[in-house]
Amino acid sequence: MSDPSVAEGDGVNTRPTPSSATLKKFYHDMLLIRRFEERAGQLYGMGLIGGFCHLYIGQEAVVVGMQNALLPGDQVITAYRDHGHILASGMDPKGVMAELTGRAAGYSKGKGGSMHMFSVEKNFFGGHGIVGAQVPLGTGIAFANKYRENGAVTLAYMGEGAANQGQVYESFNMAELWHLPVLYVVENNQYAMGTSVERASAQPKFYKRGESFNVPGEEVDGMDVEAVFEAGRKALEFVRGGGGPMILEMKTYRYRGHSMSDPAKYRTRDEVQSIRDRKDPIDQFGKKLVDRELASDVDLKTIDKEIRLIVNEAAEFAIEAPEPEASELYTDVLA
Amino acid sequence: MSTQILMPALSPTMEEGKLAKWLVKEGDEVHSGDLLAEIETDKATMEFEAVDEGRIGKLLVAEGTEGVKVNAPIAELITEDGEAAPVAAASVKEPVAAPKEVAGTVAPTPVAKAALIEPQVPDGTEMVTITVREALRDAMAEEMRRDPDVFLMGEEVAQYQGAYKISQGLLEEFGAKRVIDTPITEHGFTGLGVGAGFAGLKPIVEFMTWNFAMQAIDQIINSAAKTRYMSGGQMSCPIVFRGPNGPAARVAAQHSQDYSAWYARVPGLKVVAPYFAADAKGLLKAAIRDPNPVVFLENEIVYGRSFPVPKLDDFVLPIGKARVIREGKDVTLVSYSMGVALLLDAAEELAKAGIDAELIDLRTLRPLDIDTVVASVQKTNRLVTVEQDWPICSIGSEVCAQVVEKAFDYLDAPPAKVSGKDVPMPYAHNLEKLALPSVEEVVAAAKAVLYRS
Structure with a gap:
């Protein structure tokens, strides 16, 4: 969702720095994802969320920075670590949490679960469970933009693990060949499940992965929401202006396991703690806001309080909401 | 002495073709590799080269002749010192490439066999005999005229006019925006088609054959078929996946397989497998209009068969009726x-x-x-x-x-x-x-x- 306060001056996405209101919104949106995910982890531990549950904790700056750089009408598609993406799209945390608990009030009526959430209303195209499959799908949404000449850009997220999938390169090829308005965002959180980048990737600089197809790329500090926003804005401008596809590699980090059932033997606690201490996207950005006198500690605490309330309500709602009716078993198979 | 130049088989399922044009005349000296003639099959027009050296004797088949059977003598070639021997049909070797049992049932299919038409076609409707290939092309063309969101993509569908000539003429009529040649990347372009369907377009994705769609089966099943359900009915994917399915002829295990049961098991898909031209046309039109993903299984050997099709402005048949x-x-x-x-x-x-x-x-x-x-x-x-x-x-x-x-x-x-x-x-x-x-x-x-x- 684009913040109108960003788009002042002589046109969209040209103002060099976001307003203080926008910066506070960044903080708010990141913290909402953080608190939401912490609570989701808790509900999983209580057995209220089942199956696979991939938390986004640590990566919040990526989706918040990018989402705020989009214009109305732009579309987003991602893989299964999608809670942050649907929240950043502006969907109600209640409906999101209720999907995680498999309730009728969930955004997929409880039929999709954590990995399969969608919002046609917000141009959020999911939420896809097969590693890499969302990349050609997103390229196809961008194809439709070009077909309709609607000026929209599609944001196709993938993890760095997915970036080794063949279909990603088939997509890069077609996107450049047909000059499709698609921006590929590689969320490089350093681990594809339990396999570190260096153990799986012959070319670990993912922003270079489009070179063979003439798709330009750029590396971005994915722990810095302002850097993400700026890079996203420029890249979107490039793509929207007819430059063809582009790749942004977001260097980020996930604190939690790949999913809730990840024993995390592949890295040390110290590694995680060290990143948290030095690079946490929310803590660091909060400090910046205070240093620049754009917010006080009290302001930040107030935001935290509001968010805790929202998340508590979402959790209560998701626990109390009824499961789908048995008759729902056979609906929504065909139109 | 002389040998006979025989009508060549230019594809695994070719039974006959048109001798479109002679590129040599009687008396011409020819060398191995020289072009002799243009042969038009139901799929393509191809040039035919000399293999042996010699002088062209009699041209046995006039240019423009249609329905020349594979392995029929079309000219005689006088080699070295000999005179042209009289042409004897008996000297033609038994065809090796063309399976006889298929040849016996291919063109032209007796109309009487297919005369049983759709009950809902009004009495007195004029019937036009066309090939299944033409019926499929007509169905796509009619639907593309009707709805600007319908487009065709696949390997060789545009400039080449279709690997099996199903999309003949579509590029000329609808342009490169709506008839799109893809790279040979089934997984990628199928996913791209599904994404375009999610975004509200109505793609027709042609697979050169369904054998190659196995590269893309994840996108067909996991993305196209299941997303409506997984999104609680929010997402829609109005797409048609089509192409030849089932055994062709002499192309062995990787290119000869019937995928009907693979797809017919999957909730969220519709699966159509017609035989007659009228069904091919009416059901493909229905498939393109259907808001669900439809797997449309054609058959290469059937493409060239002719059957009556009712001459109606908008002949659409219901999916799901035997x-x-x-x-x-x-x-x-x-x-x-x-x-x-x-x-x-x-x-x-x-x-x-x-x-x-x-x-x-x-x-x-x-x-x-x-x-x-x-x-x-x-x-x-x-x-x-x-x-x-x-x-x-x-x-x-x-x-x-x-x-x-x-x-x-x-x-x-x-x-x-x-x-x-x-x-x-x-x-x-x-x-x-x-x-x-x-x-x-x-x-x-x-x-x-x-x-x-």
Whole structure:
């Protein structure tokens, strides 16, 4: 969702720095994802969320920075670590949490679960469970933009693990060949499940992965929401202006396991703690806001309080909401 | 001495072609590699080169001649010291490349066999005889004229006019925006098509053959078929996946397979497998309009067959309806796609033996119109299913199981299945023939369920 306060001056996405209101919104949106995910982890531990549950904790700056750089009408598609993406799209945390608990009030009526959430209303195209499959799908949404000449850009997220999938390169090829308005965002959180980048990737600089197809790329500090926003804005401008596809590699980090059932033997606690201490996207950005006198500690605490309330309500709602009716078993198979 | 230059087979399923143009004249000296003629098949126009050196003797077939059979002598070549020997048809070797049993059933299919038309076509409607290939092209063209969101993508669909010439003329009419040549990347372009469908366009994704769609089956099943359900009904994917399915001829195991049962199992898909041109046209138009993903299974060998199609402005058939193509009282024979040709031939053989077979063309495999089959079995009390697919977990297996569940008391004999054999498709001509179901097997199965020998 684009913040109108960003788009002042002589046109969209040209103002060099976001307003203080926008910066506070960044903080708010990141913290909402953080608190939401912490609570989701808790509900999983209580057995209220089942199956696979991939938390986004640590990566919040990526989706918040990018989402705020989009214009109305732009579309987003991602893989299964999608809670942050649907929240950043502006969907109600209640409906999101209720999907995680498999309730009728969930955004997929409880039929999709954590990995399969969608919002046609917000141009959020999911939420896809097969590693890499969302990349050609997103390229196809961008194809439709070009077909309709609607000026929209599609944001196709993938993890760095997915970036080794063949279909990603088939997509890069077609996107450049047909000059499709698609921006590929590689969320490089350093681990594809339990396999570190260096153990799986012959070319670990993912922003270079489009070179063979003439798709330009750029590396971005994915722990810095302002850097993400700026890079996203420029890249979107490039793509929207007819430059063809582009790749942004977001260097980020996930604190939690790949999913809730990840024993995390592949890295040390110290590694995680060290990143948290030095690079946490929310803590660091909060400090910046205070240093620049754009917010006080009290302001930040107030935001935290509001968010805790929202998340508590979402959790209560998701626990109390009824499961789908048995008759729902056979609906929504065909139109 | 002289040798004969024979009409070449230019594709695995070519039976005949048009001698479009001679590029040499009588008396010309030719060397190996020189162009002799242009041959037009139902798929493409190709140049034909000399293999031997010599002087062109008599041109035996005039240019512009249609329907020249593969291996028919088209010219004589005088080599070295000899005079042209008289042309003797007997000197033509038995065709090796063209399977005879296929040749016997290919062009032109007697119209009488296919004269049973759709009941809902108004009386007095003019019928036009066209090939299945033309019917499919017409269906796409009509729907593309009707709805600007419909577009066609696939390998060689545009400039080449279709690997099997199904999309002939579409690029000229609709332009490169709507008729799109893709790279050879099934996984990628199928996913791209599904994404365009999610975004509200109505893609027709052509697979050069369904064999190659296995590269893309994840996008067909996990993305196209399941997303409506997983999104609680929010997302829609109005897409058609189409192309030739089933055994072709002499292309061996990786290019000869029937995928009907693979897709017919998947909730969220519709699966169509027509035989007749009218069904191909009416059902493809319905598939393009359908808001769901539709797997449309064609057959390469059927493409060139001609059948009557009603001349109506907008001929659309309902998906999900089987058709009784021949009424009979003694035994019910059920098939789809190419298997229908076996039913028609078997019914004639059975009639000679005094057996009156009822024939059902399923046309749609999902949803399966089992009611039509059950109603027939209630009348005939005997069932034989016929398919080119492997026997295990096949469409025939499903039809038999459902008939046993729903009409057990009506059966006077256990249902019989005739299918492809449970082996990868062999290349050798004789083995390929053995691997495929035959008219004889269908006749034998029908007699077996009637306890006749």
